Structure formats: structure tokens, C-alpha cells
Amino acid sequence: MRILHTSDWHLGRTLEGRSRLEEQVMFINELCGIVEDEAVDLVLIAGDVFDTVNPPAMAEELFYDALNRLSDGGKRAIVAIAGNHDNPERLCAASPLAERNGITLYGLPKEVLRPSSSLLIHPNQGKVSRVAAGQGWAELHIPSCPDPAIVAMLPYPSESRLNEVLSQSLDEEILREEYSKRVQQLFSSFGQHFRSDAVNIGLSHLFVRGGMESESERPIQLGSAPTVEVNAMPTGAQYIALGHLHRAQTVKGAAVPTRYSGSPLAYSFSETGYAKSVVLVEAFPGQAITTREIFLRAGYPLVKWKATEGLTQVQRWINEGKDLNAWIDLEIFVTSAIQSQDIHNLRRQREHLINIRPIFPETEKIVAEARSKLPIDELFRKFYQDRTGGADPDQELVSMFLSLIDPDKDETVSISQRQIIGDEEAETA
Structure with missing residues (x-):
């Protein structure tokens, strides 16, 4: 069985008010080409199909068109779950129609799925059907595969969507522990339906502790969900497909292969x-799966310009056609305020110029001197906690980070003695 895992489409999302619909159409076209070229049997969409609970009509139209093309008239199975940005009821509103085309839409963690209606689909009709189903799971018959797929599904499981109060305590550590236990219980219950003669898959939209975030993951749901421990994942699955984090990554320490596919477009700088x-x-019953990352070409890159020579340097880059098909975040070094006419002229010449931020070197120097009072190891610990949902880096990791900056200096040296490395290098450390 060949399975394609994708997530976090965020249809309808903009970049600083600029529409990304053209790029999202490009992605859908590319995705449809991939599933055809790779002879995919099952498509998993791990949540955040839309960017808001009330998406624009064009975003919904694009989603339904994508489902129709991907399903190929019901020959290819599709399972899509709700993420924290999706309205579960709205996502599943078309379920009766979707079911006729082998599409399973699943919105709430406690929703009970039912087998395909015998009046609509039979396994011998050459279409995908749900031959068995219940709360959080479905067994799919796929005409192109000799073996069934059993998918354990957990849409975004916030307390409000679970309709549960998991702890009376306000202590963050206790809340995280109780939440993680509840997720583990749910997945364990759903995973009881896994069988040795089937391909067994886990599918969810959540934040596994230790995952690497980016700024484009905005919390939106009231009654939000904290991070979960890696041991909360269903151990009986052959592969666990996750959504929520926009950086493609493997979950470290998981008992079975567990991945975030990441978003198909870059949604922040x-x-x-x-x-x-x-x-x-690629999966067979009772065997270890194999995975392959297929890189996408759709969408415009996001780039940062740092014009240390001021407006003349920016104008030169524009004249040269630098990063012509990219969204641009511009930092421009100046000694006085930029005139509004200059900003207007730049944007007129390059419509994808999103942010224009003046940098005053003297002000930056003052800020750097103020920060120099904090030890660099303390700044790294705060940065790590912010990016991993509250996890504390162990001393070995802190020491490694400090050694990368300057192996000959003491760990407590301050920023005034050296400049802190950038986000990407810190995350690598």
C-alpha cells in the first residue's frame, strides 16, 4: 500500500494581507500530479485544512476540488481530520457526499464513524469503502490494494473538543501530564482495532513534546491543548502521521516511525x-514501512534582505532582479526615518516586498548592551523552552551549544563578549 501524508494546508491564509491562493492552487495541482505519478492508494491529511474556522468561499471551493481530484472517483482513499484552525462541523459538512467517493472526513475526537452504507458502496464496486468503523477508527477497503488499511484518528484534542476537564490544577506541568495521559488512553482505545493482516496507521493533529516550532503556528482554539509526551503515540501502528508543526520532521524517541509532514508553503518569514x-x-501488513520525502516546488520562497548600505543597495537589488519571484522581508539600515514616498516607490517596483523595517545602528547597539547582562546559557535555555513547548535542555545540550559558539570560553560568558548565533544554528545545536 502506498500512502501519501500531508497536512497544514491553511487554505485561505494570507501573508501580511497578501493572498496566497495562487500558490495554494499551484500546490494542489502539484499534489494531484504526485499521487498519480506515485500510484498512491491512500492520502492522509493531518489537519488544518483551512486557516480559520470561517474560511473564504474560494478556499472551500479549492478544498472540495482537491478532494474530488485526489479521490479519482472513489478509487483512491482519502482520510482528512480537523486541526486546531478548522471548524470540525464545517469540515465534515460534506461527509455524506464525500463518502460516495471514498473520502473520510473526521472532525471531533469522540465522533463515532459508521461503515459505508450498503446502499451506496459495496467492496466489489471498484470504489473505496469503510467496511468497519467506530469512535476514532475506520477500516478501509481500497480496490488497488489486496490488504485493508486500519486508521486510528485523533483530530485536534483540546479540552473543549473533548468536552472534558482533564485537571482542576492550574500547574502547567500537571496539566501537561494529565493531557498526555488522556491522549494516550484515546489512542490506545482506537488502536485496539489494529490487526496483523492489515496496514495499521495512526493519524493526529497535536504537538508532541520536543518538536521544533516556527512562528507561523498560531494558537487559535479556546481551551487549547498543551504538548504530549512521545510515549502517548499508539505503539501498534506501523506509521503515525502528524499535523500541526509546519517544519517537516521526524519525532525523536517514538516507538514507531512518526513524522510531521509540515506545511506545503512557508507561512512566515x-x-x-x-x-x-x-x-x-510504502507499507505491507506486519512489516516495517519505508518512507520517502518528496520535495515540493509550488509556491514562492520567502527571503530576507538586509540592506546595510541603505536605500541605494535596495534599489540596486531591485534593478538586478534579485529574488524576482519571492516574498521579501526587508531590513534597511538608515540614519534617519525613511520617507513615505521612498517606501511607496519600493513597493511599486516590487509588489512582493512585504515588510520594510528601518534599522538604526545606534539603537541596536544600545539594545545589545542591555542584553549583555544576561548569560548566554540562560538565553539558550529560554529559547529552547519556547521552541519545544516548555522542555528543559539537558546540560549536555547546553554545553554543546556553548562549545559551538566558542569552545575556548567559559560557559557563562555574556553576549557582550560574542554575538549569539541565529535561530537556525541554535536549533541545529
């Missing part, structure tokens, strides 16, 4: 330089 991809999984 914190993702500058990230490679975007989908994951192709």
Missing part, C-alpha cells in the same frame, strides 16, 4: 530556507 515536502509511505 521564520520559515525562510525551509524545504517543503510531503511524505510517501
